[in-house]
Amino acid sequence: MIKAIFDTYGTPLLIALFAILFLVESKFQLRKRVHNRWKRMFINLIVSIPAFALLRLLFIPLMVWLAVQNQTWQFGVNYLYESSFAGKAVVSFLLLDYSIYIWHILLHKLPILWRFHLVHHTDLDLDVTTAFRFHFGEMIGSIFYRGAAILVIGASPLMVLIYEIVFEAATQFHHSNMKLPYRFEKILNYIIVTPRMHGIHHSMIKKETDSNYSVIFSFWDRIHKTVRLNVHQNEIVTGVPSYADERELTIGKLWILPFKSIRQWKDSERQTDKKFNQLKK
Numbered sequence: 452m453i454k455a456i457f458d459t460y461g462t463p464l465l466i467a468l469f470a471i472l473f474l475v476e477s478k479f480q481l482r483k484r485v486h487n488r489w490k491r492m493f494i495n496l497i498v499s500i501p502a503f504a505l506l507r508l509l510f511i512p513l514m515v516w517l518a519v520q521n522q523t524w525q526f527g528v529n530y531l532y533e534s535s536f537a538g539k540a541v542v543s544f545l546l547l548d549y550s551i552y553i554w555h556i557l558l559h560k561l562p563i564l565w566r567f568h569l570v571h572h573t574d575l576d577l578d579v580t581t582a583f584r585f586h587f588g589e590m591i592g593s594i595f596y597r598g599a600a601i602l603v604i605g606a607s608p609l610m611v612l613i614y615e616i617v618f619e620a621a622t623q624f625h626h627s628n629m630k631l632p633y634r635f636e637k638i639l640n641y642i643i644v645t646p647r648m649h650g651i652h653h654s655m656i657k658k659e660t661d662s663n664y665s666v667i668f669s670f671w672d673r674i675h676k677t678v679r680l681n682v683h684q685n686e687i688v689t690g691v692p693s694y695a696d697e698r699e700l701t702i703g704k705l706w707i708l709p710f711k712s713i714r715q716w717k718d719s720e721r722q723t724d725k726k727f728n729q730l731k732k
């Protein structure tokens with residue numbers, strides 16, 4: 452099943468999406484690039500290798516296995532009511548995405564998880580390659596959380612795989628530095644997380660990082676009032692202030708970063724207006 456869906460359709464689709472986003476963000480840049488693109492791309496791709504290996508060889512097989520086992524156990528929300536296949540698919544998809552929104556908040560709020568998620572946030576520019584920059588420790592943590600979420604939701608193996616593919620695609624899309632037509636993005640943002648919205652989450656200003664946690668659907672942030680859209684893209688400085696020295700962000704140093712003592716966030720303030728829900732250019 453993993454081969455038939457993830458490897459046959461998912462992987463080529465995600466590679467094609469990467470190529471498209473990479474080309475488009477080269478031509479139509481949203482935020483001005485500050486650091487060398489190729490150097491960052493190299494670091495992000497190498498850092499991601501253990502996380503990718505874990506994803507394909509452990510995470511996905513384990514999640515699908517759990518969902519298959521659960522067809523016998525019949526545990527979770529989806530086994531509590533009668534509905535069509537499509538109805539249950541929609542409920543699973545929404546609940547899986549909501550569980551990821553909560554997981555993303557935990558990554559920021561629990562010090563043990565922040566150590567690992569920090570590696571992702573130390574990127575000093577934001578583009579499609581940032582979507583790969585995850586420490587393998589974060590992947591290991593997510594196995595427990597997302598396994599539990601699959602059981603609580605009662606998601607089917609097929610939905611677990613479909614969600615994973617869309618999740619990876621959405622992650623590439625909202626990390627990209629692609630300049631979409633402003634009005635189009637504003638409308639799109641009512642439903643899904645867009646590059647401008649997620650760009651604010653990677654700001655060096657703490658209250659901006661502490662917002663926009665959604666991954667696929669943007670409405671989780673609106674519902675929980677964690678949305679912040681009132682920041683111009685050219686005002687954003689990307690990264691974590693206490694980890695802004697490029698020389699400290701090499702591949703080896705990023706791998707061992709979570710196992711060292713973690714520096715406090717050195718904050719700076721920016722005057723912003725009151726309308727948090729207004730997406731700015």
Ligand SMILES: [Zn+2]
Binds near residue numbers: 652
């Ligand atoms: Zn984050």
